Amino acid sequence: MIALLLFLIPLIGGLVAFFLKEGNAARGWSLLVALATMALSIAGMKMINDPSAASFSQEWMGSLGSSFALSLDGLSGLLCLLTGIAYPIILLATWRSTYRKPGNFFGLMLLAQAGLMGVFLAKDALLFYFFWELALIPVYFLCSGWGGERRIPVTFKFFIYTFTASVLMLIGLLYLYLHTPDRSFSLESFYALRLTNDNQSFVFWLLFVAFAVKMPVFPFHTWQPDTYEQSPTAATMVLSGLMVKMGVFGLLRWVMPVVPTAAYMWGDTVTSMAVIGILYASFIALQQDDLKRLVAYSSIAHIGIIAAAIFSGTRSGNEGAVIQMFSHGVNIIGLWIVVELIERQFGTRRMSQLGGIAQQAPGLTIMLVIVSFANISLPLTNAFPGEFLMFNGIWNTVGSKFSALFTVLAGLSIILGAAYTLNMLQKVLFGASNERTAAGYRIRPVETLSLVLVVGLILAFGVYPQPLLDSASGFVDGLLKQANFSNLATK
Template structure:
């Protein structure tokens, strides 16, 4: 029931929010719903080993042999926890932000959370697609209604990219359904579809494009920087901290196990695209004067490393990717909170217009420095263990012919990441104050509490990551077993 409640609470709460008219009641109701969802997730972790704790199955579309099948494996539970933790933090950090028709805004935000939970838990391909679209549609309306001056053009581009990717994936899902034993949408039936190498070769790209757009991976990334810049900050936090994980989960849960031969044949090509994106995004980030665009390109670089690690098909790389999904979500959320506070206090996100904030806001500076260190994967921060395991897995990959090249190029991206992150910190927080920052003030108690939660998560995972690694052990082995290409190649020969 835990899995079902994680979807139902934000779904029902979101629909109810549309009926509440008073702004204070809307914000309180939405925050309460987010906190209840977080408590359910915490209780779910406590009963993770209990029979049926994270499993729910019911009849849904019997004529199509599709069921409402939910299950929380280690990866899904971790992403649900990230989503459940992120939403109260997002609501509190943007508490004073004014919105037109505030009930519609928060209603759509909660519906997006329901869609995200469904994507992370769905074990039926048609249900997965249903929640994939449910997560997309509300965020589209949020960005188009409450975004910046260029929101219409930017959101339309975002919608076209994601809609085309979703449509391609739907075509692939229906084809595989026709090839499954007993015509079923169940994930186990998809794993056993017995697709030929030729079928896999074209079906693979239908799914990959959908996931690559969502992450996004070079060259499918062009919608992202503008969307992050023009969207309201709360929506940007959801897009960057949570929705990109839909694509990474899609690669691990659906792409590799369903198309093992195609993944083996195309893995190096995609990994080279991913590391190209790392270098490209890092170089562009170094040139940015807008903090929002800098953080956006930073996210592209981090996701590129995860994509390359996935196609290494190595246990260390798998576990590193999974823990990095959580770590990236926490770190990028922290970066956006800092950017949002600066924009609210000083009315700008231009790096060249700021300076000396450390003199006026020492607490904000303290939290930013820790988050920045996590963003560049300093030891004892959460990102270090994930990146270390991913590099180890890429270098030790048995399916890649270019492991050393991929690792070296990705490593250069890490160095460039340190350059643009520390450059931003130096120019924004240190040095002398100017006319704009001279009258700045430090963050208030609730902002300190929010950033303390972020920093606490950074340090806890960085210092003691073993519980996470234990959680990912079983799912990593399962993915590698289902994506093992050697038995499939032998079968194809015969």
């Protein structure tokens, strides 16, 4: 039942928010709904091993073999937890932001959360597709209605990319459905399929491209930097912290276990694309002067490492990818919070127009330094365990002759990430103050709380990552048993 509530509470809360016309009422109601959802997501982590409490199934479209089936496991539980924790932080961080038609804005935000929860919980392919669209459609309206000056062409580009990806995914899911003996959309029926290698490859590329656009993976990434730049910051946090995980989740839930032979056959190709994206994004980030675009390209590089680790076919690679999905979500939202505070106070995101903030705002400086160190996966931050496991997995990629090369090239992102992150800290925080930054910036209590929560998660899971590993371990056991990469490599 808790799985159903994780979807229903933000759905109903979002619909109610549309009727709240006053800004404070809509904002307060949204925070209340987000806190209730967070409490449920935390409770859900304790019920993962109890199917009766963590699952819900009801006939939905019986004539099509589709059911309204939701369930929590290690993967979905961790991503629902991330979504549940992220939303209160996002709402607190943007508390002082004002929006025209605030009820509509917060209603769309909560509907996007409902869609996200559904995507992570769905155990039926048709239901998964329904939730996928439910998560994306509100974001279109958030970006086009409350974005920057170039929001219309940017949102149109975003729409074309994601709509095309959705069509490809639907074709792939329907193809699988037509090959099930009992004409069923259930996840179990898909897992039981034994397709030929050619059929698997056909489905693999349909689904992979659909999910690669959302992640995004090179060369399907070009919508992302502009969309992040032009979207309202709250929507950008949802896009980068949560929605990119939909694509990664799709690989783990609907690609690797369903078409394992094709995933193994095309593993080196996908990893090559991921590594090119890692290096490309890292070098582009080095050249950025705009903080939003720097964070956007940094995210592309991190997601590339996750993709390469998934296709390693190893336990450590996939465990690292699962926990890094959680850590990346926390860290990237922390970076966006600081970018939002800096832009709101100083009226610019240009690093060349900033400087000397450390002298005037030591609290903000400490927070940004900690979040930035997490972004480059320093030890004792939450990103370090996942990154270490992922690189270990890439080094031991099952059946690949290029695993050492992939590891070395992907490993350059550590050096490049440190370079552009430390360069950002130097330009923004240190040096001499100027006319913009001389007055300084005092973090307000609600902003402090949002950053303290982020920093607390960074340090807590950096020192003690075992809860994340425990959650990932059970899921990865099942994934590797279903995909059986080691056996494929010996054939």
